[in-house]
Amino acid sequence: MNKKIDLLTRLAREESTGNLSGEEHYRDNIYYAATDSGYRPIFKALLTNRCIYDCSYCVNRRSSDLHRGEFTPAEFARKINRLQLEKKIMGAFISSGVYPNPEEATARLYRTAYLLRKKYKFSRYLHVKIMPGTSRRLIERVSKLADRVSVNIETISGSCLEQIAPDKKGGVLKKTLYDLKQITSSATTQLMPGVVEDTDRDILNLSEKLYRRLGLSRVYYSSYRSREDSYSLKKEASVREKRLYQADFLLKNYNFAVGELLIEDKLPRDMDPKLSWALRNPEFFPREINTASRSSLLRVPGIGPRSAEKIISLRQKQKITSHNVSSLSLYQKSRHFLLCDGIYMGHHYDRDYIKNLLLKNEKKSEKLRLFSDKGDK
Ligand code: SF4
Numbered sequence: 437m438n439k440k441i442d443l444l445t446r447l448a449r450e451e452s453t454g455n456l457s458g459e460e461h462y463r464d465n466i467y468y469a470a471t472d473s474g475y476r477p478i479f480k481a482l483l484t485n486r487c488i489y490d491c492s493y494c495v496n497r498r499s500s501d502l503h504r505g506e507f508t509p510a511e512f513a514r515k516i517n518r519l520q521l522e523k524k525i526m527g528a529f530i531s532s533g534v535y536p537n538p539e540e541a542t543a544r545l546y547r548t549a550y551l552l553r554k555k556y557k558f559s560r561y562l563h564v565k566i567m568p569g570t571s572r573r574l575i576e577r578v579s580k581l582a583d584r585v586s587v588n589i590e591t592i593s594g595s596c597l598e599q600i601a602p603d604k605k606g607g608v609l610k611k612t613l614y615d616l617k618q619i620t621s622s623a624t625t626q627l628m629p630g631v632v633e634d635t636d637r638d639i640l641n642l643s644e645k646l647y648r649r650l651g652l653s654r655v656y657y658s659s660y661r662s663r664e665d666s667y668s669l670k671k672e673a674s675v676r677e678k679r680l681y682q683a684d685f686l687l688k689n690y691n692f693a694v695g696e697l698l699i700e701d702k703l704p705r706d707m708d709p710k711l712s713w714a715l716r717n718p719e720f721f722p723r724e725i726n727t728a729s730r731s732s733l734l735r736v737p738g739i740g741p742r743s744a745e746k747i748i749s750l751r752q753k754q755k756i757t758s759h760n761v762s763s764l765s766l767y768q769k770s771r772h773f774l775l776c777d778g779i780y781m782g783h784h785y786d787r788d789y790i791k792n793l794l795l796k797n798e799k800k801s802e803k804l805r806l807f808s809d810k811g812d813k
Pocket residue numbers: 451452487488489490491494495496497498532533534601
């Protein structure tokens with residue numbers, strides 16, 4: 437049993453992307469998911485790594501010379517329940533290869549979810565992957581049990597997908613995603629930058645569409661990294677993934693438009709996209725903290741929705757001055773872009789000076805952070 441768990445949790449990490457650089461988020465087969473309130477231990481595993489599909493980018497593809505294993509739904513549910521009773525996890529993310537067909541693979545995940553909720557009274561977070569092509573009826577049943585359901589789109593278009601995943605049909609995938617969205621408000625998807633020749637603009641345009649037109653609750657990014665890639669290629673893919681998450685956050689919560697975040701078709705790699713936008717638009721700053729609108733405050737590097745609310749609530753009671761501004765506990769970087777009661781809060785409002793100073797700090801803090809797509813930007 438332990439060998440099977442090792443195999444199917446390891447392959448869940450590598451599923452689709454062949455991602456070998458995410459090891460730091462795992463300990464003892466438990467995945468530590470980054471959330472707004474810190475890292476949360478999640479059991480993330482495949483019910484089986486058998487798959488009838490042959491996606492060229494996936495370690496679990498049918499032509500892969502790989503040891504195969506599977507849990508029964510009863511074993512899978514028992515294992516998750518045991519981890520919950522031992523207080524080792526705060527939730528589970530269950531997925532599967534497509535085996536023996538999409539409907540049955542999802543049905544097995546459904547049976548696992550059913551046992552967890554009904555037999556074991558599992559009340560923790562539960563994320564269930566839906567196989568493309570699953571019937572609407574079954575999606576409805578899964579959605580009643582799961583906190584989150586997802587189907588992976590992977591690439592920027594159906595035709596790109598069919599080149600690398602010949603068994604997956606763009607139309608089928610789209611229909612499953614559409615059904616998912618009709619049934620639940622907690623539908624998510626995953627895109628895999630780098631598996632075809634896509635630009636950051638292609639990816640973000642699609643994400644914007646998924647949020648604004650389809651109303652998805654979240655788009656995840658998992659950069660394609662091949663086992664054969666050099667260290668520097670893997671590193672470049674990780675940086676790209678991180679910038680996409682940051683840009684995604686700015687699209688969803690800060691009202692930026694895709695075009696504002698890009699330099700030609702690419703996100704900046706040397707700094708976060710919001711700081712880059714601020715440095716490219718010096719005429720927009722500095723903003724007076726006492727009068728700037730909420731949307732202007734959100735454009736200040738270091739100020740996010742929480743800080744903007746705090747600022748607005750303080751200035752409704754009293755003028756913000758050098759005497760009370762510290763009570764807001766703003767990020768240091770924001771002061772380079774703010775006036776407080778008419779007085780500039782930084783040292784010297786000069787684009788290059790601020791850029792050099794903040795890039796030095798950014799490099800230091802990036803070493804300390806695994807993800808920076810959380811909290812105030
Ligand atoms: S469907 Fe494709 S991506 Fe999913 S497990 Fe099978 S081969 Fe991998």
